[in-house]
Amino acid sequence: MRIFRLRGVIDHNNVRDTFALPSHALAREPRLALDLSAVTGIDTAALAALVKLMAEARRLGGEVRLTAASKAVRSALELTRLDGLFPISAQTA
Numbered sequence: 001m002r003i004f005r006l007r008g009v010i011d012h013n014n015v016r017d018t019f020a021l022p023s024h025a026l027a028r029e030p031r032l033a034l035d036l037s038a039v040t041g042i043d044t045a046a047l048a049a050l051v052k053l054m055a056e057a058r059r060l061g062g063e064v065r066l067t068a069a070s071k072a073v074r075s076a077l078e079l080t081r082l083d084g085l086f087p088i089s090a091q092t093a
Contacts, residue, residue: 001065003029009041019049023056023066030062033089037068040077054086063088 004022011085022032055066067089069077077083 001033002029003033003035003067005035005038007038010039010046011041011043012045015043015045017048018046019053022053026053026056026060026062030057030060031065032057032062033065033067035067036070036073039070039073041072044080045074047080047082051082051085063087 001027002022004025005016010018022034025032028073034050042088050064050066065074065087074083074088077086077088
């Protein structure tokens, strides 16, 4: 499982760059962990990118696991009811 540590605010301004490496990594390793402990904000563009990443991982027989999701990420996932879509671990990967 490949681990990516994301930081700061992830929004429509940087979502493409933020998810470029994890998206490319899926071709070699369809099981990814995203450490979100240092993410201070997330918008709907970033949530959509997470859903797209998970869909692609599942298509390839893998998954995207979220680890140590910050309060901002947890709140956004719960508000949009996406918290049930992702395996979420309380500990960092």
